[in-house]
Amino acid sequence: MKVRAAVAHKAGAPLSIETVDLEGPKAGEVLVEIKATGICHTDEFTLSGADPEGLFPAILGHEGAGIVVDVGPGVTSLKKGDHVIPLYTPECRNCEYCLSGKTNLCQAIRATQGKGLMPDGTSRFRMGGTMIHHYMGCSTFANFTVLPEIALAKIRPDAPFDKVCYIGCGVTTGLGAVINTARVEPGANVVIFGLGGIGLNVIQGAKLVGANMIVGVDINPSRKALAEKFGMTHFVNPKEVKGDLVPHLVELTKGGADYSFECVGNTTLMRQALECCHKGWGVSIIIGVAGAGQEISTRPFQLVTGRVWKGTAFGGAKGRTDVPKIVDWYMDKKINIDDLITHTLPLDRINEGFDLMHAGKSIRTVVVY
Numbered sequence: 001m002k003v004r005a006a007v008a009h010k011a012g013a014p015l016s017i018e019t020v021d022l023e024g025p026k027a028g029e030v031l032v033e034i035k036a037t038g039i040c041h042t043d044e045f046t047l048s049g050a051d052p053e054g055l056f057p058a059i060l061g062h063e064g065a066g067i068v069v070d071v072g073p074g075v076t077s078l079k080k081g082d083h084v085i086p087l088y089t090p091e092c093r094n095c096e097y098c099l100s101g102k103t104n105l106c107q108a109i110r111a112t113q114g115k116g117l118m119p120d121g122t123s124r125f126r127m128g129g130t131m132i133h134h135y136m137g138c139s140t141f142a143n144f145t146v147l148p149e150i151a152l153a154k155i156r157p158d159a160p161f162d163k164v165c166y167i168g169c170g171v172t173t174g175l176g177a178v179i180n181t182a183r184v185e186p187g188a189n190v191v192i193f194g195l196g197g198i199g200l201n202v203i204q205g206a207k208l209v210g211a212n213m214i215v216g217v218d219i220n221p222s223r224k225a226l227a228e229k230f231g232m233t234h235f236v237n238p239k240e241v242k243g244d245l246v247p248h249l250v251e252l253t254k255g256g257a258d259y260s261f262e263c264v265g266n267t268t269l270m271r272q273a274l275e276c277c278h279k280g281w282g283v284s285i286i287i288g289v290a291g292a293g294q295e296i297s298t299r300p301f302q303l304v305t306g307r308v309w310k311g312t313a314f315g316g317a318k319g320r321t322d323v324p325k326i327v328d329w330y331m332d333k334k335i336n337i338d339d340l341i342t343h344t345l346p347l348d349r350i351n352e353g354f355d356l357m358h359a360g361k362s363i364r365t366v367v368v369y
């Protein structure tokens, strides 16, 4: 079939709106009509060329929601008409990783997904004679896409696509980092570096679990008001701190953060996030994705004296199990998504969404088809 897609032909160039050929679903695969998709910083990271695993040409996008249109042979858990959220971290419930109970990093289709291909080693997208790569197994910057059955969470049919698409990455990553990875307890003091689409959801998660101090750190002062609405109790702009940031944060939290979160992708901030943690028990979670070849460092004594460095992908969430529950939280008004979706655009204006992100003017831009 012919589909409309924003194609990333090469790194550093704007996306190009094209008509692309999409092959139907093969065994274990599902054809989905994408109704809405968020634009995440990770799409920008890949498009910029900073992603060491970035492949071109590709159809980017990994934060979508849509409707099942057709299923391939052997698909049992989904049918035509089901509402779904694509999962860049699938959940096969059968591999060593899924069965471990220790991680959400299902490995069932990892090798081919990392190569921008479907599990049989081929792509469903073509343009003229050229194969186009899938992206993170999702490719939601197309109005139709094909995904493996294990990479789709079935959600309730009354949830609005243009809001719950954000649960496909940002919401789940932020909430999950607090609930699954850090396991923040009531009364804890937390520090969040970066108050964008991820960091604001970390704040929302910290408030949800009953954290005490929720300290937000950002160089963009316009983030303060929204962060406060989501539960931030203290705002720190590093540009306005006299002296070093780390001692300032340790003093503010009266000894250091019980938990800190790096939500930018900056290795200097990752070090500061670890070192502002409380001696003896503070845990720092890396969420941000740093550029190709970058490394983190600290003095080993920081770890010897009890601070813990961890990371999280998709907030440690198991997508087919956890995503439908987070959709329920939204529908029950337990979490706020609407105030984080600052802009909505049609597909042919998708590049404006990247411009808004670069200018620091948006939290989430959602493309509606």
Ligand code: NAD
Pocket (backbone or CB within 6 Å): 040, 041, 042, 045, 169, 170, 173, 193, 194, 195, 196, 197, 198, 199, 217, 218, 219, 220, 223, 238, 263, 264, 265, 266, 269, 286, 287, 288, 289, 290, 312, 313, 314, 315, 357, 360, 363
């Ligand atoms: P964003 O652009 O919306 O937000 C980043 C925020 O960081 C902005 O508010 C910006 O002002 C702030 N910032 C930039 N430099 C700073 C500095 N030096 N000090 C303090 N604040 C600074 O980005 P996002 O969508 O929230 O994504 C954040 C990071 O999380 C990205 O690296 C993204 O790739 C990554 N990410 C990781 C996962 C995961 O599963 N681990 C999932 C999604 C996104």
Ligand code: DAO
Pocket (backbone or CB within 6 Å): 040, 042, 062, 089, 105, 106, 107, 110, 169, 289, 313, 314
């Ligand atoms: O190696 O098993 C694996 C999974 C690797 C990909 C995990 C995603 C990491 C987060 C990237 C940003 C998500 C938008």
Ligand code: ZN
Pocket (backbone or CB within 6 Å): 090, 091, 092, 093, 094, 095, 096, 097, 098, 099, 105, 106, 107, 108
């Ligand atoms: Zn698995």
